[in-house]
Amino acid sequence: MSGRKTRGERVIRVRGLVNRFGAETVHDGLDLDVFRGEALGVVGGSGSGKSVLLRTIIGLNRPEKGTVEVFGEDVYRISERERHELEKRWGVLFQDGALFSSLTVAENVAVPLVEHLRLPEPLIAEIVAFKIRLARLPADAATKFPAQLSGGMRKRAGLARALALDPEILFLDEPTSGLDPIAASELDSLIRDLKSSLGLSVFLVTHDLDSLFAICDRIAVLVDKRVRVGTLDEVSRDDHPWTHSYFHGPRGRAAELQKAQIG
Amino acid sequence: MSTKLKAAVAADAPRLSLTEKDGASFLCAGGAWTVNVAAELDGRLSRLSLPSGESVVLDLSAIDSLDTAGAWLLLRTERALLRRGNRVETRGLSPVFAPLLAQLRAASAQAPVLPEREGAPAVAAFLARIGEMTLALLGRGLGMIGFLGLVAATGLSLLRHPRRLRLTATIAQMEQTGVNALPIVGLLSFLIGIVIAYQGSDQLRRFGAEIYTVNLLAVGILRELGVLMTAIIIAGRSGSAFTAQIGTMRVTQEIDALHTIGLDPIEVLVMPRLLALFVTLPLLTLFADFMGLLGGSFLSAIALGIPAQEFMSQLRLALSPWTLWIGLIKAPFFAVIIALIGCYEGFQVSRSAESVGRLTTLSVVEAIFLVIVLDAAFSVLFAVLKI
Numbered sequence: 001m002s003g004r005k006t007r008g009e010r011v012i013r014v015r016g017l018v019n020r021f022g023a024e025t026v027h028d029g030l031d032l033d034v035f036r037g038e039a040l041g042v043v044g045g046s047g048s049g050k051s052v053l054l055r056t057i058i059g060l061n062r063p064e065k066g067t068v069e070v071f072g073e074d075v076y077r078i079s080e081r082e083r084h085e086l087e088k089r090w091g092v093l094f095q096d097g098a099l100f101s102s103l104t105v106a107e108n109v110a111v112p113l114v115e116h117l118r119l120p121e122p123l124i125a126e127i128v129a130f131k132i133r134l135a136r137l138p139a140d141a142a143t144k145f146p147a148q149l150s151g152g153m154r155k156r157a158g159l160a161r162a163l164a165l166d167p168e169i170l171f172l173d174e175p176t177s178g179l180d181p182i183a184a185s186e187l188d189s190l191i192r193d194l195k196s197s198l199g200l201s202v203f204l205v206t207h208d209l210d211s212l213f214a215i216c217d218r219i220a221v222l223v224d225k226r227v228r229v230g231t232l233d234e235v236s237r238d239d240h241p242w243t244h245s246y247f248h249g250p251r252g253r254a255a256e257l258q259k260a261q262i263g
Numbered sequence: 264m265s266t267k268l269k270a271a272v273a274a275d276a277p278r279l280s281l282t283e284k285d286g287a288s289f290l291c292a293g294g295a296w297t298v299n300v301a302a303e304l305d306g307r308l309s310r311l312s313l314p315s316g317e318s319v320v321l322d323l324s325a326i327d328s329l330d331t332a333g334a335w336l337l338l339r340t341e342r343a344l345l346r347r348g349n350r351v352e353t354r355g356l357s358p359v360f361a362p363l364l365a366q367l368r369a370a371s372a373q374a375p376v377l378p379e380r381e382g383a384p385a386v387a388a389f390l391a392r393i394g395e396m397t398l399a400l401l402g403r404g405l406g407m408i409g410f411l412g413l414v415a416a417t418g419l420s421l422l423r424h425p426r427r428l429r430l431t432a433t434i435a436q437m438e439q440t441g442v443n444a445l446p447i448v449g450l451l452s453f454l455i456g457i458v459i460a461y462q463g464s465d466q467l468r469r470f471g472a473e474i475y476t477v478n479l480l481a482v483g484i485l486r487e488l489g490v491l492m493t494a495i496i497i498a499g500r501s502g503s504a505f506t507a508q509i510g511t512m513r514v515t516q517e518i519d520a521l522h523t524i525g526l527d528p529i530e531v532l533v534m535p536r537l538l539a540l541f542v543t544l545p546l547l548t549l550f551a552d553f554m555g556l557l558g559g560s561f562l563s564a565i566a567l568g569i570p571a572q573e574f575m576s577q578l579r580l581a582l583s584p585w586t587l588w589i590g591l592i593k594a595p596f597f598a599v600i601i602a603l604i605g606c607y608e609g610f611q612v613s614r615s616a617e618s619v620g621r622l623t624t625l626s627v628v629e630a631i632f633l634v635i636v637l638d639a640a641f642s643v644l645f646a647v648l649k650i
Contacts, residue, residue, distance in 0.1 A: 101617035117298060123305045127298075130335050134370045147615035166298050166330035197363040198330065 009036045010072075011169055011201050012057060017066035019052055026052050028225040030066070034169075039195055039202035040229075041212045044222030045242060050205045051095075053222070054173055057203070058092055059083065070169070088116050090169040091162030095177065097154035099146040105132065105157045106142040112164040127164075135160035136190060152183040159187075163194070169201045170194075176208045188214040209252055221246070276300065277333075278325065279307050287318045288349075290340070293325025296333025304336050315347040324355030334360075334367045410607045414537065417529045432535035440501040440536075441543030445550060448496055452484075452551040455492060456558025459483055464567050473567050477559070477574055478581040484555035485582075490590045491638055493551045494597040497544060498630035502605035505536055506626040509609025510619040518610070528610075537602040544598035545591055552590065585650050593641055597634050604630045 012034035019027040026049035034040045044050050055061040057068055059075045068075045073086055099108045109128045113119060119127070132142050135156040146154055155175060162170060175191065176184035192215050195202050204215060212219060212232065219235045220227040223242050228235065236247040246252060277300050278293035290311075296304065321341060326333075344351045356364060421428055463479040509532055512518050521528050556578070563569040569577075608626035612618045 101615050113298075117302065119302045120305060123301060126339070127301070127332055127335060130331065130367075130370070134331065134367065136370075145615075147613060147617070163331070166332060193366055197366045199359075 010034070011036050011070065012203065013067075013069040013072075014053075014057065015067050017053075017056065017068065018064045019049065019056060019061070020064050025225060027056075027063070027066075030226050032220060032227055032229065034201055034203055036168075036201055037199050038217040039192075039204060039215050041204045041206060041216035041219045042222060042227070043206060043212065043219060043246065048222040049225070050222055051173055054171055054203065054205050058090065058171055088112075088165055089167055090171060091165065091167035092171040093155065093158045093162045093173065093175055095173045096151070097146065097158030099154060099157055099161070101146050104143050104145055105137070105149070105160075108146070108157060109160045109164050112161065116165060131160045131163055132157075134163070134194075136186070152179045152187070155179065155187065156190075159190070163198075166198065167200070169203060172202065172204045172206075174206055174208075175204070176206065176211050181210075184208065185210060185214070191215055209247075277304050279304065279311075281311055281313075287320060288314045289320050289322055290344075291322045291325065292337065293327075295328045296326055296336065297328055297330045298332035301332045301336065304333070308336060308340055313344060313347055314349060316349065318350040318352070319344050321351060321353040322355050323353065324357070326357065326360065329360045329363060331363070331367060334364050337364070338367060406611075407603070407607055410610070411603060413529055414533055414603065414606075417527065417534060418537075421530070421534060427530065428538075429531060429535050432531070433538050436535050436539030437543050439504070440497065440539050441547060444497060444500055444543075444547060447500070448493055448547050448551050449554045451496060452489060452492060452554040453558035453561075455488055456480065456484060456555035456560075457562045459488070459555075460559040460562040461566065464563070474569065474573075474577055476563060476567065477569070477577040480556060480559040481578055481581040481586060484559070485552050485586045485590045487590065487638070489552040489555050490548045490593050490597065491634070493544065493548045493594070494601065494634045495631055497540070497547065497598075498601045498605075498634060499627055501540065502601045502630045503623050503627045505602065505605030506609040506612075506623045507619060509606055510612035510622055513610065513612040514614060514616055514619060533602075533606045536606060537599065540598040540602040541595055544601075545594035548591055548594040552587065589645060589650065593638065596637060596641075600633050600637065601630045604633065 010033050012032070014030060014032040017027045017030040017032075018025070030053070032053075042050050042053060052061060056063050057070065057075070059068075062076055070086060071089065073082060075083075075086070078086070099105070100111070103111070106125075106128050109131050110124055113124050113127060129139070129142065133139070137153060137156045137160065141149065141153055141157065146157070149157065159175070170191075172191070176187055179187065188211050191202065191204075194200060195215070202215065204211065206212060216232070218229060218231055220229045221235055221238070221240070221243050223240055228238060228240065228243065230238070235243065236252075238244070276294050277296055278291070280289075280291050282289045282291070321337075321344070323337070329337075341351055341353060460476055460480055463483075464473050464476040467473050467475050467479070509518070512532075518528050518532075521531060560569075560571055560574045563574055564571060605626050608622040608629070612622055
């Protein structure tokens with residue numbers, strides 16, 4: 001598989017990753033690179049360790065073996081302070097938004113700004129209002145609590161919070177799961193627009209073929225405890241049974257057809 | 264800090280200048296316009312005396328990095344200039360950042376404002392708050408009475424069809440609420456016995472009536488403290504667990520699933536807990552009484568020199584036939600209060616995880632409050648009955 005063309009700076013570099021839970025090995029010698037400005041989609045069956053991979057990269061799950069580097073820093077070997085600096089440069093959208101339930105949407109978005117930067121309060125309010133609008137949430141959502149929002153609005157609010165500090169990498173854990181197709185494709189186009197205008201690198205974990213087609217430059221398929229990486233064309237020609245049935249099953253064909261009609 | 268990170272953070276400083284040339288103002292922005300320096304930029308922009316009614320050129324050609332916060336500051340400045348009646352020409356932005364600015368312009372066609380949280384005058388807000396709390400309290404009371412009725416109806420139908428009772432669940436709950444609570448109830452009662460015996464004997468010694476410490480223990484622990492302590496421990500231990508368990512099931516929609524499968528959550532979840540506590544609380548009380556007396560006799564033997572035999576014979580004199588029963592008879596009532604409140608508050612959980620914590624706290628407070636109120640009511644009742 002390709003993936004070795006010159007693409008500029010590596011923002012994420014994973015080498016020899018091994019993750020084990022009890023007797024079960026989830027990743028075994030996994031290597032992965034993400035380059036600046038690209039969107040990498042990670043797909044794989046349920047339980048293949050997609051979310052574990054994401055959690056490992058952002059430092060929430062210490063791997064048994066292997067190294068994880070983000071911006072050239074080993075996530076598990078740097079000091080607390082360096083971690084802090086690193087965390088300012090990425091934003092994470094968790095599966096259900098992971099908004100703080102005791103804070104309003106506006107307060108949620110303000111948390112990273114208040115924590116990491118010394119900004120005057122009116123400016124924080126302006127930036128927050130701006131991000132909320134950027135995530136295409138209605139203005140009256142700002143004063144609502146997460147429990148009062150629909151699933152799609154929670155994800156948008158989570159996205160607004162992930163974007164609060166203008167990160168260089170955006171991690172997305174199944175951003176479209178649980179959304180209706182219209183909301184899902186809106187979110188896809190929002191992410192794609194943000195990626196191109198902000199120059200974000202995107203690490204996207206998904207099941208959603210439409211998201212893959214809409215957003216991703218390269219695709220990593222998690223099979224047999226490792227990833228096979230390539231462009232959409234390369235990966236969909238891969239003859240691994242899981243990959244084949246994923247891309248050429250009824251849903252894969254439908255998404256491809258749609259893509260062909262649009263593009 | 265490593266050099267790589269430092270380089271990213273300390274990119275070149277932002278620049279900003281306002282000059283005038285040939286009757287036009289030039290506002291030149293350069294360097295890094297990013298969120299890291301947004302505070303500085305904000306301050307400098309607000310100190311700038313912007314022209315009015317002129318033609319202004321917003322020259323962005325020297326900007327080499329831009330993010331949404333910086334872009335927002337640019338947009339805000341541009342708008343402020345337009346508001347002052349200037350003709351504004353924005354130029355020179357590197358094509359790299361053009362899509363960013365375009366998208367942000369689209370996103371903020373109207374100036375974004377956060378809606379204010381509603382605020383009322385202090386007095387009105389205070390009164391409104393009292394009113395809200397009163398209504399909420401009344402609503403809770405009504406809800407609880409309704410729940411009591413629902414449970415009673417389910418209980419009656421279980422009496423007619425006893426085979427529908429979940430025996431396994433009930434016995435599992437008995438183990439949880441009863442057997443597993445033995446150590447903590449026993450230890451605390453033992454210590455309470457020691458404390459009462461010590462404090463009592465200290466006072467009674469002045470009259471040379473140390474032996475009446477035994478009477479004090481017998482009446483104090485058997486009539487009141489044994490059952491009250493047990494109820495309070497169980498409210499904290501099992502009542503809270505009921506709320507948390509049922510509340511979590513609400514959050515994960517398990518209660519809804521029960522409904523759709525045709526199972527009655529009251530029958531499946533509430534009845535086993537209620538029955539289990541109904542049986543175990545009196546038994547735990549009996550155990551607490553025993554341990555309390557044991558603690559008292561332990562201290563009497565050590566500190567007062569009353570040997571166990573003398574303690575026993577004095578105890579026999581101190582006890583009336585009713586002493587033990589007056590304590591024990593309250594236990595089933597307390598059990599019902601704790602189980603009902605624990606389960607009721609569990610069902611009040613909305614779909615947010617946060618409400619589980621809030622209602623668990625509430626259920627413990629309410630249960631202890633009502634247990635003590637009922638205990639006081641029992642005291643009045645027994646006083647009237649003269650027992």
